[in-house]
Amino acid sequence: MKKVFVPLVVVVAAMFVAAPIAIAEADYESTMLLVQKIFYFHFATWMAMTAAIAVCGVASLVYLFKGSKIADWCAVASAELVVVFGIFGLFSGSLWGRKAWGVWWQWDARVTMATMLVLVFLGYLMVRKYGGPGSEKLAAAMGIFGAATSPFVYKSVDWWRTIHPQTTVMKTLGEKWPGAWLLVLFCSAAFVLLTVLLLAARVRLEAMRSRLDEMYLALED
Amino acid sequence: MLANAFFALQQQIPEGFAPVTGGPQIEQIPAAPLVIASYAFFLLLMVFYLWTIWRRIGKVETEMHALERRQAEKR
Secondary structure: OHHHHHHHHHHHHHHHHHHHHHHHHOOOEOOOEHHHHHHHHHHHHHHHHHHHHHHHHHHHHHHHHHOOHHHHHHHHHHHHHHHHHHHHHHHHHHHHHHHHOOOOOOOOHHHHHHHHHHHHHHHHHHHHHHOOOOHHHHHHHHHHHHHHHHHHHHHHHHHOOOOOOOOHHHHHHHHHOHHHHHHHHHHHHHHHHHHHHHHHHHHHHHHHHHHHHHHHHHHHO | OHHHHHHHHHHOOOOOOOOOOOOOOOOOOOOHHHHHHHHHHHHHHHHHHHHHHHHHHHHHHHHHHHHHHHHHHHO
């Protein structure tokens, strides 16, 4: 990871410089016009959040059944990223909703479930911070169930009557509007690569904390 | 007929406030501040998050150096 970290930082930085320029130059959507441009980062942040949820779920499973320290570090690091990207997803959605729906907030199935999902991972972090000895395993269980909840959040727009756009919007975008589809893919790739970088930085922090604990124990002996 | 009466009632100008002239107006919420706020918030959030990681790593490093010194003194 050390060898690819710096080149990856350069690539991600270039992508995040290019993305807003491409978004500004993209065509307006026919009904929502300018405000639809929020969509490019809004969708991409949920992609990044989904990637972080998957990492947290798998790492929590590995930690719970194998006891791997590295898996635990990955789980806590990715749980934090879920909260960070979730906050931006909810915030950008609220701004979009203000124009598209006329309200800042709507108790819509997708919006409410996404909020609950972010709260589950916020709970994970609180358990880790304030749960005391053994909280890692309790938090791992929360990580697994949080990850298990995410497919329901994704399908909520198809299963319930909601005002949030359905999953078919993304499925047909490639045919209807290839330019927007490519831009969404580009932004999503940038966000997923950013997730990899942030995850690496956070895992390093957890590794250092673990080393610090070992040093304290060695000093006491 | 009821609709006509309702429409006629709506045409009467209430006292106190300045009336709309030139037909019905539709309120518009400007989109640009919302789009700018969304992207600016993302930038600020990332800068803040990176700063918290950097600060936490710095704290742990400081503590590690202090412990290394204490270990060296103990020897």
